[in-house]
Amino acid sequence: MSEDRNEMPEPEVDTRRREIAGVLTGEFQSPSPDQVLENVLENVLLFLTSRRDRNAVSLVCKSWYRAEALTRSDLFIGNCYAVSPRRAIERFRRVRSVVLKGKPRFADFNLMPPNWGAYFTPWVTAMATSYPWLEKVYLKRMFVTDRDLELLAQSFPAFKELVLVCCDGFGTSGLAGIASKCRQLRVLDLIEDEVADDEVDWISCFPESGTCLESLIFDCIECPINFEALERLVARSPSLRKLRLNRYVSIGQLYRLMIRAPQLTHLGSGSFSSSDIVAQGDQEPDYISAFAACRSLVCLSGFREIIPDYLPAIYPVCANLTSLNFSYANINTEQLKSVICHCHKLQIFWVLDSVCDEGLQAVAATCKELRELRVFPIDAREDSEGPVSEVGLQAISEGCRKLQSILYFCQRMTNAAVIAMSKNCSDLVVFRLCIMGRHRPDHITGEPMDEGFGAIVMNCKKLTRLAISGLLTDKAFSYIGKYGKLVRTLSVAFAGDSDMGLKYVLEGCPKLQKLEIRDSPFGDAALRSGLHHYYNMRFLWMSSCRLSRQGCEEIARAMPGLVVEVIRNENEEDKDGFEILYMYRSLERPRIDAPEFVTIL
Amino acid sequence: MSIPLEHDYIGLSEAPSMERASDKISSASSSTISSESEKSTALNLRETELRLGLPGSESPERKPQLGVSLFGKDLEDKTNGYSLGSLKGFVSGAKRGFSDAIDGSGKWVFSVNGGSEVDLGKGAVLFSPRGGNGVKPLGGLDNNSAQKSCMPGPAMKDVAAPSSPKPVQEKKPQASAANEHASAPAAKAQVVGWPPIRSFRKNTMASSAKNNEDAEGKSGLGCLYVKVSMDGAPYLRKVDLKTYCNYMELSSALEKMFSCFTIGQCGSHGLPGRDGLTESHLMDLLHGSEYVLTYEDKDGDWMLVGDVPWE
Numbered sequence: 001m002s003e004d005r006n007e008m009p010e011p012e013v014d015t016r017r018r019e020i021a022g023v024l025t026g027e028f029q030s031p032s033p034d035q036v037l038e039n040v041l042e043n044v045l046l047f048l049t050s051r052r053d054r055n056a057v058s059l060v061c062k063s064w065y066r067a068e069a070l071t072r073s074d075l076f077i078g079n080c081y082a083v084s085p086r087r088a089i090e091r092f093r094r095v096r097s098v099v100l101k102g103k104p105r106f107a108d109f110n111l112m113p114p115n116w117g118a119y120f121t122p123w124v125t126a127m128a129t130s131y132p133w134l135e136k137v138y139l140k141r142m143f144v145t146d147r148d149l150e151l152l153a154q155s156f157p158a159f160k161e162l163v164l165v166c167c168d169g170f171g172t173s174g175l176a177g178i179a180s181k182c183r184q185l186r187v188l189d190l191i192e193d194e195v196a197d198d199e200v201d202w203i204s205c206f207p208e209s210g211t212c213l214e215s216l217i218f219d220c221i222e223c224p225i226n227f228e229a230l231e232r233l234v235a236r237s238p239s240l241r242k243l244r245l246n247r248y249v250s251i252g253q254l255y256r257l258m259i260r261a262p263q264l265t266h267l268g269s270g271s272f273s274s275s276d277i278v279a280q281g282d283q284e285p286d287y288i289s290a291f292a293a294c295r296s297l298v299c300l301s302g303f304r305e306i307i308p309d310y311l312p313a314i315y316p317v318c319a320n321l322t323s324l325n326f327s328y329a330n331i332n333t334e335q336l337k338s339v340i341c342h343c344h345k346l347q348i349f350w351v352l353d354s355v356c357d358e359g360l361q362a363v364a365a366t367c368k369e370l371r372e373l374r375v376f377p378i379d380a381r382e383d384s385e386g387p388v389s390e391v392g393l394q395a396i397s398e399g400c401r402k403l404q405s406i407l408y409f410c411q412r413m414t415n416a417a418v419i420a421m422s423k424n425c426s427d428l429v430v431f432r433l434c435i436m437g438r439h440r441p442d443h444i445t446g447e448p449m450d451e452g453f454g455a456i457v458m459n460c461k462k463l464t465r466l467a468i469s470g471l472l473t474d475k476a477f478s479y480i481g482k483y484g485k486l487v488r489t490l491s492v493a494f495a496g497d498s499d500m501g502l503k504y505v506l507e508g509c510p511k512l513q514k515l516e517i518r519d520s521p522f523g524d525a526a527l528r529s530g531l532h533h534y535y536n537m538r539f540l541w542m543s544s545c546r547l548s549r550q551g552c553e554e555i556a557r558a559m560p561g562l563v564v565e566v567i568r569n570e571n572e573e574d575k576d577g578f579e580i581l582y583m584y585r586s587l588e589r590p591r592i593d594a595p596e597f598v599t600i601l
Numbered sequence: 602m603s604i605p606l607e608h609d610y611i612g613l614s615e616a617p618s619m620e621r622a623s624d625k626i627s628s629a630s631s632s633t634i635s636s637e638s639e640k641s642t643a644l645n646l647r648e649t650e651l652r653l654g655l656p657g658s659e660s661p662e663r664k665p666q667l668g669v670s671l672f673g674k675d676l677e678d679k680t681n682g683y684s685l686g687s688l689k690g691f692v693s694g695a696k697r698g699f700s701d702a703i704d705g706s707g708k709w710v711f712s713v714n715g716g717s718e719v720d721l722g723k724g725a726v727l728f729s730p731r732g733g734n735g736v737k738p739l740g741g742l743d744n745n746s747a748q749k750s751c752m753p754g755p756a757m758k759d760v761a762a763p764s765s766p767k768p769v770q771e772k773k774p775q776a777s778a779a780n781e782h783a784s785a786p787a788a789k790a791q792v793v794g795w796p797p798i799r800s801f802r803k804n805t806m807a808s809s810a811k812n813n814e815d816a817e818g819k820s821g822l823g824c825l826y827v828k829v830s831m832d833g834a835p836y837l838r839k840v841d842l843k844t845y846c847n848y849m850e851l852s853s854a855l856e857k858m859f860s861c862f863t864i865g866q867c868g869s870h871g872l873p874g875r876d877g878l879t880e881s882h883l884m885d886l887l888h889g890s891e892y893v894l895t896y897e898d899k900d901g902d903w904m905l906v907g908d909v910p911w912e
Contacts, residue, residue, distance in 0.1 A: 109794030166799075192801050220801065247805075304805065328805055378806060380798040409796060436796040493795065518794075 038067050045071040070094060077101065078538050080118055080142065081563065084588045085126035097136035097161075098127065104541050104582060105491075106516050107141065108166060111543055112567060112580060115595050120144040120169075128155035136161040136187075143167070146174035146198075153181035161187035171196030172223065179205035186239070189217040197223035204229040208236075215242035219268045219302060224248040234260050241296075244268025247304035250275040251287065258290040267294070269302030272310055272329075287313035301325030301350075308335045318342030322369075325350040327376045333359040340366055350374040353388040353409065360392035364399025372405040372430075382437050386411025390418075390443075397421035405430035412443040413470060418452030422459035431456050432467035438494040438519075441471040448472055454479030457487070464511075467491035477501035481508025492517040499526035506530035516541040524551025527581075531555070534562055539584040547581055555583070556601035563590050564601040827896075831859045848907050852894055 031039070045067055048054055051074065058068040073096040077083060080102045089095075102118025120142045127134060134156045144167050152159065159182045172195060178188065179202050203226050206213070211233070218225070225248060234240060234257050241264060245254065249270030258264070287310065291297070297317045306329045319342050326336070327350040336355040340346075346367040351359070353375055360375070373396060375388055388410050394417040396403065403425040413435050421428070433453075441448055449470035457463060457480050464486050468476065472495035480487065481504030488511050496502070502522040505512065506529050515537065523546035534540065534555075549566065556564040567580040578599070590600040807826065830837040838858050845851040894906035 106794070106797075108799045109797045110800065111794045192799065194801070327802075330806075376802065377796065377798070380796050380803055380806075382792070382795070409798075434796055438792070438795065491797075493797070 034063065038063055041067040042071050049074065051076050073097060075099065079584050079586075080123065081588070081591050082538075082584060082586045085123045087587060089126055089130045093130075094133075095131050096133060097138070098123075098131075098134065099138040099140075100142055101140045102143065103141035104516065104539060105141070105514075106518065106541055106543065111518065112582075113569070113595075113597055115143075116567070116598065117591065117593055117595070118142045119593060120148045124148045124151050124155075128152075132156065133158050135159060136163075138163040138165075139167055140165040141167065143169040144174070146170050146177070149174035150177045153177045156182075158184055160184050161189075163187065163189040163191070164193050165189075165191045166193065168194035171198040172200040172202045172221070173198040176200045176202040176205040179203070180207070183207060184212060186212050187215040188213070189215055189242075190220055191217060193220050195221045195223075199223075201226045201229065203233060206233050211237045212239055213237040214239045215266070216240065217242060217244040217268065219244040219246050219270075219304075221246045227253050231256055231260065237261075238263075240264065242266035242299075244301060245270035247271045251307075251310055252285060255285040255287055255290050258294060262293040263296060264294055265296045266299040266323075267297055267302070268325075269300065271305040272303045273305045273307040288316060292316035295320075297321070299323040299325075299348075303329035306331065308332075311335055311339060314339065315342060319344065321346055323348040326355075327352055327374065330354050330378060332356070333362070337362045343367060345369055348372045350376070352376050352378045353386070354378045356387040357389055357392040357395070360388060361395040361399075364395040367400060368402070370396075370400040370403055373400070373403060374407040375409055376407075377409040377436065380409075380436070384411065384436075386436070390414040390416070393417045394420050397424040401425060402427060404428060407432040407434075407467075409434045409436060411436055412440065413449065413452070414442045414444050415447065415449060415452035415455075416442075416444075418449070419455040422452075422455040426460060427462060428456070428460040429462050430465040431460065431463060432465070432491070433469055434467065435470040439471045448476070450476040450479065454483070457483040461486075463487060465489040468495055469493060470495075473497050474501040474504065477504040478508075481505050484509050486511055488512065489514040490516070492520055494519045496520045496522060499523055499529075502526035503529040506533055510536075512536075513538045515539075517543070517545060519544040521546050524548055524554070527551055527555060531558055534559055534583070535585050537585065539582065541580065541582050543580040545581075549578065552581055552583075553601050561585055561587075565594070566599050566601060568597045568599070829855055829858070834859060852906070855894065 041064065045054075045057065048057065048071075051072075054068055054072055058065045069091050070093060072092050073094060075088060075092055075095045075097065076099045077088065078101050080100050100120070100123060103112070103116060106112065107116065118141060120139060128151055132155070135158050137152065137159075138161075142164075144164065149170055152162070162178060162182075162185070170193075175188075175190075175195070178185065213233075216233075216237075225246065227249065230249075231253075234243065240261055243257065243261065243264055244266065245257070245268050247270060249257075251270070251272050251274055254270050254272070258267070291313050294317060298320055300314060300317065300321055300323070303326060308331055311331070315338075318339060321343050322345055324339075324343060324346055325348075330352060332354060333356050336351070336359040340359075340362050343349075344366060347369050349363060349367060349370060349372070351363075351374070363370070363373075375392070377384070377386075379385070388408075389412050390410075393408060393410070393413065396406070397417070397420050401424055403421075404427050406421075406425075406428070407430075410433075413433065418433065421431075435449070442452070449468075450473055453466075453468050453472070453476050457466070463484065466480070466484065466487055466489070468480075468491070474497045477496055477500070480490070484490075484505075485508075487509050490505065490509070490512060492515075499522055501520070502517070503526050505515070506526070510533075512533065513536070516539075518541075522542065527542075527547060528551075530540070552564055552566055556562065562583050563586045564581070564583040566578040567582060569579045594600060826839045826841050828837050829840055838855075840851070840854065840858070842851070845854065895903050896906055898904050
């Protein structure tokens with residue numbers, strides 16, 4: 001077991017504390033050789049930041065375990081139910097930064113009823129008393145209430161960074177608390193959260209004297225903000241480098257902010273359209289010079305309601321951009337071409353498929369440094385017209401040889417293009433292809449997409465994350481099991497023929513940690529084939545597959561360290577039927593905060 | 602093979618064939634039907650399937666792939682590589698022209714790949730339920746049929762039989778005839794959470810398209826949802842204007858949407874003969890009596906629908 005936290009006994013903390021205190025205050029008690037070694041080790045370990053390395057260190061021996069526990073300042077908890085707050089706090093005493101992840105990713109797509117869990121409250125309550133020097137909190141897919149935010153703001157005087165990704169449960173009143181009470185706040189990043197509109201002017205709640213804000217990201221907030229207050233805030237935040245506005249900020253307002261903050265490195269441009277209809281003769285601000293003044297700008301996003309006429313304003317910064325997010329910008333091929341031709345340094349590019357294959361060809365022609373590409377569908381339905389296809393993918397594979405991560409939504413694809421990408425882009429770490437029509441084969445040969453994905457796992461030796469789609473037989477899974485030796489995350493939907501598919505993967509992929517499967521014909525036998533591996537995984541999600549309750553109960557009995565949740569559809573009458581199996585390793589007893597539609601076996 | 606029903610395109614004889622066609626489609630789309638029975642039902646119903654063509658033209662071989670498009674737009678105009686090829690097989694069968702069958706105003710012109718969009722659109726209107734000749738709302742196969750006749754329309758997911766995509770594909774051309782308006786009112790049977798796009802992004806694209814509509818900016822592909830209310834109805838509906846190509850379709854769709862609230866039947870089967878709508882037509886089309894389509898414009902004035910060209 002790689003991350004077992006209860007194999008080692010709890011360290012004897014009090015003696016250590018006294019010794020450390022003694023060293024710190026200068027009362028020198030002559031330490032034993034062991035203690036010297038431990039002190040040395042702690043000082044060395046301070047430099048060790050990677051959590052995987054630290055986990056390895058903690059397994060060496062008890063003394064190293066203790067030293068590591070005392071020196072770990074960044075706590076990462078990939079599943080908030082895998083360990084309880086109390087246990088985490090008891091082991092790691094001096095934490096400055098906490099990362100917590102809650103709901104499984106498929107919950108983002110409405111596959112799970114709401115109110116499943118992942119509450120921040122028990123964590124913040126426990127940390128409030130135990131981690132007084134907490135500086136950073138990063139939450140992903142957690143349920144965070146305004147009270148939680150209030151408690152956070154009150155409890156940590158040194159608090160500096162709050163990053164909430166895909167969270168919900170709070171509103172602008174919670175933000176007001178953070179803004180007003182966290183005097184050292186440097187980072188307030190709200191990314192794709194659902195923020196309730198409590199009609200509180202949280203922007204005005206920041207301290208009136210200068211702030212130390214470095215990053216303010218609120219592009220997901222779907223309610224208007226007090227612009228004048230924002231303008232004043234930007235004016236009194238000299239350290240501000242990252243500013244991402246929501247769609248209620250017009251381009252005229254953007255201009256006013258930009259001229260106050262030319263030092264910005266990351267800009268989310270808000271709506272990028274004018275709020276009023278601008279008449280012909282009106283004098284519009286000189287957007288181009290505003291952009292030109294931002295000499296440090298490397299990351300541009302926003303464009304939420306873009307009026308393409310304004311696009312030329314960004315030309316001056318294109319040459320320096322390393323990251324460009326057009327994924328909310330409904331622009332066509334020509335409009336994209338006019339911009340992308342300048343973006344030679346671009347490494348991260350997110351775009352809508354409205355730019356068509358030809359737009360992607362233009363990207364391939366210019367962006368030779370591209371590392372990450374995401375192509376989102378403007379029309380996210382199964383049978384819509386697909387403006388991008390294998391042509392775009394092929395072009396990208398030929399032009400962007402350094403590509404490491406790709407997410408590509410399309411309506412039609414061929415094995416040939418996927419194979420080409422596997423050969424051209426050997427650095428691929430993340431390959432996520434979503435052919436939106438379910439069970440859709442190679443549209444030229446009519447064959448399943450097995451060979452394409454097989455080539456990806458075969459040729460991309462660094463691949464750790466894979467999402468498959470299209471018509472796929474068990475053969476595809478045999479390839480993944482055979483060649484996907486580094487794969488950690490696998491997403492499967494509407495794929496496979498039989499239990500063999502899942503067996504190949506569970507038996508073949510030793511590094512597999514996160515497996516999410518929906519609507520695939522895998523049953524209890526396949527589930528059993530992973531018993532040897534489930535303790536090494538963060539979670540397994542299977543929804544609308546061929547599992548039975550007995551099968552799941554069998555797993556629960558065989559593996560006491562797993563929490564096996566079966567989740568019903570809320571409307572379903574049949575108490576024995578279920579839609580979702582979600583199981584994860586845990587050091588704790590099953591959670592008590594589960595809602596009624598969740599049964600823990 | 603029996604002679605296809607040619608007579609009396611309006612009224613009862615038309616409805617059964619449409620209903621059978623829709624039965625075929627809905628039964629085929631149920632996930633329990635094997636492809637074999639799909640084929641058999643398809644065979645049976647093909648015979649009774651309504652085909653329309655220019656007067657005096659020959660009836661072609663009936664192939665599922667060459668569906669009838671009663672409503673397809675003129676496909677030559679399309680620059681989009683839309684997969685409407687199947688619809689191009691527009692029948693030139695030995696069918697009676699419409700003008701005979703229709704009393705009163707209006708030409709009923711079906712063109713083979715050369716017709717005007719509006720005319721075909723009128724065809725669409727005819728086959729929407731009037732006087733109780735309802736095309737059954739279809740549960741399963743309300744898929745891209747709506748799209749087939751115009752720019753991307755609402756997606757009706759085919760939930761049924763994911764394992765048999767091919768039969769489904771073939772059905773689409775026929776489906777388009779029957780489903781044109783049956784599918785319009787509500788998106789049926791969408792697969793939850795597929796494609797895997799976060800709702801934030803979905804909502805954002807929808808709302809930004811709507812905002813672009815309001816503002817001066819261009820609106821791209823996407824949806825154009827507007828609220829529709831009917832006096833006396835307990836709740837409002839929303840329609841995506843992009844799924845319709847002209848006022849005819851919109852009014853028919855709205856009529857269907859609100860038909861549950863009406864008691865009376867549609868009176869006339871009369872056809873609109875002109876491009877624009879006049880008030881009297883609207884009164885005929887919508888519930889036979891009282892309802893008129895109006896909208897509130899930017900200035901807050903209530904305007905009659907139909908005066909401004911559709912674009």
